[in-house]
Amino acid sequence: MSIEKDINQTKPFISEYHKAIINIQFTHSWVVGHLKSVMAEYDITPHQYNILRILRGSKNPISILNIKERMLDQQSDASRLVERLVIKGLVHKHVSQKDRRLVDITISDEGLHLLHTADSLNDDLLKIFSNITVKEAEKLNNLLDKFRDSQD
Secondary structure: OOOHHHHOOOOOOOOOOHHHHHHHHHHHHHHHHHHHHHHHHHOOOHHHHHHHHHHOOOOOEEEEHHHHOHHHHHHOHHHHHHHHHHOOOOEEEHHHOOOOOOOEEOOOEEEEEEEEHHHOOHHHHHHHHHHOOHHHHHHHHHHHHHHOOOOO
């Protein structure tokens, strides 16, 4: 389906660039909606999932500031998200050994277990790419990278 049909656009877009911006925004919402429905099974949000993946990939404890820098949505309230993960027992907070003013965050065994279980969701997520070949996905990635590079 075209973006015009998806959003019931009856007039032509101002330009192909304008159409691309709208298409990116719409597609982002569509992907996030799909991710939310998959993550609901694990009682976590996509932002919490992102934090758990960051922590799993980090060899050492990291600060909330470091987590925020690595998050996909850097406008998220990382502190609040981490607190919710602490309450769920998925992460631990510790006073930093290097700087007592900082708090280090680590993933718990329960968090690792949840991620291990949720790794199967990658198969569910990949289903949204069923109409796209690997070559097309590579081209899409290159175009998106190029798009973001234009803003540096």
